[in-house]
Amino acid sequence: MTLAIDAFTILCVCGGLFFFLTGAIALLRFPDTLTRLHALTKADSLGLGLIVLGLLPQCDGFLAAAKLILIWAIAQLGGATLSQLIARIAAIENSKP
Amino acid sequence: MNDAALALSTFAYGPQTLAAALGAPLVLMLACASARLRRFGPAYLVVAPLFALAACVLASDSGPLVLDQMIYPIVLVLDPPGALLLGVTSLLWLAAGIFAASSMRDETESGAFVAFWLATLVGNIGVFMAADVASFYLFFALVSLPAYGLIVAQARMADSAGGLYVSVALLGEAFLILAFALLASATPDHSLLISDGVDALPASPWRDATIGLLIAGFGTKIGLLPLHVWMPSTYRAAPVAAAAVLSGGAVNAGVIGLVRFFPWGHAVPVWGEALVVLGMSAAFYGVAIGLTQRNPKTMLAYSSISQMGLVAATLGAGLVAGNKGAAAGAALYAAHHGLAKGGLFLAVGVLSGCGTLRMRRLTPFVGLLALSLAGLPFSGGVIAKLAIKQPLGDGLLGALSTLSAIATTLLMLHFLRRVAALAEPRVSNPGWALITPMFAMIAASIMAPTAYYFAIENHRLVSLDAALFWESLWPILVGALIAAAARRWLERLPALPEGDVGAFAARPFGLFARGGAAADRGEIILRRWPVAAGALMVVAIMISGMGVLKP
């Protein structure tokens, strides 16, 4: 049974890593801020979600799991607000001649 | 005369009078700080030296005064040469004080001058009493540094003279502190008493260095040859009263220093001969340059260099033979010189204010005083020459001493002619308050050495002895003859710059300025941040690297 849990964890974490990798490559390759922003937020939130999901069965006890999810929630909140702000500034930058 | 002096000296409160002699001018100096008391300044100048005069009579060789509440105990004691020089110096300070007080009544800004005058007086009195190294150094500093205030008091362009004076004085201080450190370190328990220091000197590992530094340090005070450059410009720039006390009193601080710090019981031929050579060359060099000068005060300065050269030669001869008599003789000679030179400076002050008529009446007295320097019979000079005859002996040094008498006569007559030329028809003649101090000095220069020579040295009354009379007269006659014969030739001598060698001493300052500019450029480079931070790392690496040198 533990083998299945471990396999599940490894699988999810590798998936998460894969999304982080794509996010990083997107950051380097995409031309302007808006597209980069788009790629980053998507890839990173998904990647982090998968990693947290993968680690949930490993942690000992409900409290630790709740903390992991709390971390994920805060990261999402922060990421969303930040991308909004950067997008607004990028929009102002582009609208200028 | 003997028993009176003896009775006085067993006076119970001897040491306390020493404290009074020092305390009076000190208290009066502090009184100058408050504006209200400063108005009586001129009066202080007269009152202050009186206590010292009393002390030199009452407290001579009575018990020492010890103040041991300090880190170093301060010990004050008055031995015979100290008492003689103290008496003579305080007499001079009294006369000059009266002269300065009267000539200063009109000036409003006298407060600072009085304060500096009293500070120098404290130093001058204390230097004769100090029996331990720390207080000697304190009084020696007090006699040389505040004098700067006296020098620059009036003359506008006195700054350069004052500057030269202070730098040489500080050089002397530096030599002395090194010498005293060596002296004290040689004594077994690092005691600060001069007597212990001198006793331990012959056996000390740094004997030569100590004596050399002592000669250099006190040499700056008595104007030994290479260090005499400050004297001419200082005495010319200083007001007459100040010049009198500096040339007559402050110089004696150097003499008492040499007398106190030399190991008389032990022959030191090397330094003795050096001192003799320096002294004798100064004796003739001073006269040679003096003859070329125009200003009477500068001529008196060169006469001081010459006379002090003679004193140094006497001390040198004493050092070579290791006989104590030389110290007493040199002290007596210096005492007489102090009175005569002080009187002459006061005379210059008086005569420069005289009308032609009054000048003609005063010149003979001034002439008497001037020639007493050359050993005029019936004057103090002959006693002084007699005192140094024994240490110098009859050989080469004796001959040189009589030769210097001739030279001094030559210089003095030239000086008298210059002073006489000063007079112009003037309606107001200087008041009696200026003339009496001069006459007091003339009288003192005759009476004091004689009284001392016979009362203390208890020799028989010999001044009327025909041989001595003739022996001291012929050099003066020869000198007068040469002066008359070579009168025109002397007039045409080129006027050398005042400080003679001193004028060329200014060159190293240029070097100093260039060094300064280089330091500035270095500072600008060092100020750059990377260089400073780099220096910090270098220091860290250097200290940590020291471990590598010795594991």
Place this chain on the structure above:
Amino acid sequence: MNAVTLAGLAGAALIGMGLFGLVTHSHILRKIVAFNVIGSGVFLLFGAVARRGAASGLNADPVPQALVITGIVVAFSATALAVALLLRYFKEVGSPFLADDPGAGASQPDHERP
């Protein structure tokens, strides 16, 4: 070569890097960053020393760790002071670079006699 010596060497390397940055950059903010890097390097060294001192049940020596916490707070107040001074310096001097020679000497300008 275990994790602790690795941390110690990393600390030493950080100190070297930070010193280089502090000395060569003339932009004051870069100097402040470099100073913080040196500080963290020294603390990392102290942390490695703490880890080496693990004994009797504790997996690290608590004393150096407490000192590192104190050090970080002190380093932060130094940075805060430096940044505040930089902002006022920038307002006065106009450039964020450390001037090489502080003018003709910073001292009392001539203000008229009252």
Place this chain on the structure above:
Amino acid sequence: MTLSFGFDLSLAVLTLAVAGYAIGARESFASVVAFISYGVLLALVWVRLSAVDVALTEAAIGSGVTGALLIGAAAKVGEGAVDAPRSVRGAGRLLTALFCIATTLGIATAFLSLPEKAPTLAPLAAEHLPSTGLGNPVTAVLLSYRAIDTLLESVVLVFAVVGVWTFASDRDWGGRPESPGKDRPEQPLTFLGQILPPLGILVGVHLVWTGATEPGGAFQGGTVLAAAWILVMAAGLRKPPSIEGAWLRFALIGGPALFLGVGVAGFALAKAFLAYPEGHSKAFILVIEAALTFSIAIALGLLALGAPGRKGHP
């Protein structure tokens, strides 16, 4: 074993690389951003060195508040004139590099030459831990064994605040420091400003409370509270406080003053300065930590805000 060492090695290399970029970056803004990420990586290294307290402090203060401060400064100060001398060139640079390498090698040799059996105070600390009534040895050292260092450190924070305030110009005195955010903050920021601070306060208090037994403590908790306060001001929900406010001044010195008071009371209660009475030390320590946390939060907030700006700032 090699796997965990491999992780450590890669973490160390990554940290050094980011630190190198922070030092060598062309623009100062990029250098500051790199410094913040370096700070977070360093927190990971501290966790690997099993110093969780220090990891928390490094993440919170070392890269968090310091990062906020530096980014604010980088924005205001900018890159400076284009033609200005950026850094030392040529020979000077090489020489400095040599010195720095020598310093690093020196420290490395010193570190490697340390005695095998490392001298440590851990046994002593563990032995006296029960008498302090605390579980976390680091907090025991901070607040009991070496209490003077912590007291002086909190006083240093107050010095720094005074120093920062004196850099204001005279006419600005009594005003408020500039608000970290813009005048009309965007809507999402205000939303974040309403959601996150309550959570921040909760986490901060929790950190202080667990500090007695688990890693945590006054400084870490205080920093989280300060972050919450800065976020509220950035979101425009609260104006920065006027520096003449009596309450602000009292809050600023409250923690250290209480700590000092308890220390002096130690003379009477526990026969030594900064000693706690037998058996009650944990209670005293928690009271001190609570007060300290509040004052540290205020102090860190004020330091992040900087010198007071224009008087009567709207």
Place this chain on the structure above:
Amino acid sequence: MIASTLSQLSMRAEDALLPVAIALPVGAMLLALCLGGRWTERIAVAFMPIGVSIAGAVAYVVWRDQRPLVYFIGGWAPPLGVAIRADGVAAAMLLTSALIASAAGLFACDVFRVKPGEKENRAHLGFWTLLLAIWAALNCVFVGWDLFSIYVGLEMLTFAAVPLVCLKGQKETFVAAMRYLLFALLGSVLYLLGATLVYAAYGSLDIGILAQKIQPEAAAWIALGAMTAGLLAKTALFPLHIWLPPAHAGAAPPASAILSALVVKGSFFVVVRLWLTLAPVQMSEAPAELLAILGSVAIFAGSVLALRQERLKLMIAYSTVAQIGYLFLMFPLAIGQHPWASAAWSGGALQAISHAFAKAAMFLSAGLIVDVVGHDRLSGLRGLGRLAPQPVLIFALAGMSLMGLPPSGGFNAKWLLMSASVQSGHWALALVMAVGGLLTAAYLYRVIAPALAPAENAPAESASTPTPKASSRGAALSLALALAAILLGFAPPELASLLAVGAPAATIERIE
């Protein structure tokens, strides 16, 4: 094992004076900051007598029992806890900094004033809180016996001193303050690096314990090297002095008096602790020679640069650079159990103390001169003796002590150091001291000579525009400081026996 031997040391009631000496100024500073407004000045002035009496009590107890005061903070014995210790020199420095901080503070009552209208102003609050802060920091550094608490004390000193430099708010003072802060921070980070390595090698930060354990090996050398370099940067010894002149000259007179007289002494004192108390003799011989060489270079460079300055306060600041060089001459002389070591130790301490008094008096009198004359150009000081006689007298008295002329404390110190250098055969040091005194006289002469010279312009000029009278309180205070420097020349033997307490040469077993 070590802990047990130490805890038997009976902690007497008087030992409690040490923590009180730290706690009270910190408490006063916090209270002053909290109440603000005019209260800061009132609290600071009220604290002054208390601070001086505590320092006096510490000095008295140390002198009476001839034994250093030791106190374990929180009751914890050293290796784990922090000990603070005051030996003779530390007690003397405590008293000196208390007196000078009070005098400078009272002098500042006229300089930093809350104007009638306003409740509080920046410079006023800043000065008074920072004064108390510096006082607390100095007390921590002087009684520190643990390397890390000394580090925190040094940081407190820097954070309180830097804002003091630019309190007046002129442009160049901010440049000077920035350079000072960056250099001091570099110094303290190096010091911390050294402390780390010492702890790594010997497992303790207590100076007493380390003194027994430290051996000349790689870690110890690099640690002491880094710490010394850091401290030299904070003390501004010659090659590392760039930040000092603009910082000390630019600050307000009372501020520069405190900076020059006290702040640089804090880090110097720690260097003395490192090399004369902590490091074993065979380790400290070579570095001591290096420190003396750096000190001699500092004397010459500082004096030559002081001669080149055009402004009075900059000249005094460069004079500080030179006089700091003097302090470092004591190191090669005070090492080991030689007979002259204790003389050199008290000579060095006396030099630090008399320089503190003299330099504080000089900066304060320079402040008075600038108030009267309106500028501080050296060229414009002719005839100053008439306009401002008292400040010139104070300047001259302070100058006497700096030059080492009798009867000043400076002379005593120079005398002790010189006889120690002669006996120990360090001829160069004796020569450096003598020539240093000459150079000091040279650059002070540039101020005193024109001041004494009769002014060219007719006295009428001063009658028309009523020259501002130097504040009598300021003059009285600076005169008191200058007289203190002079009276040290007549210091009673008790001072010598106080300074000898806990001197390394005197104590046989190092721990006590």
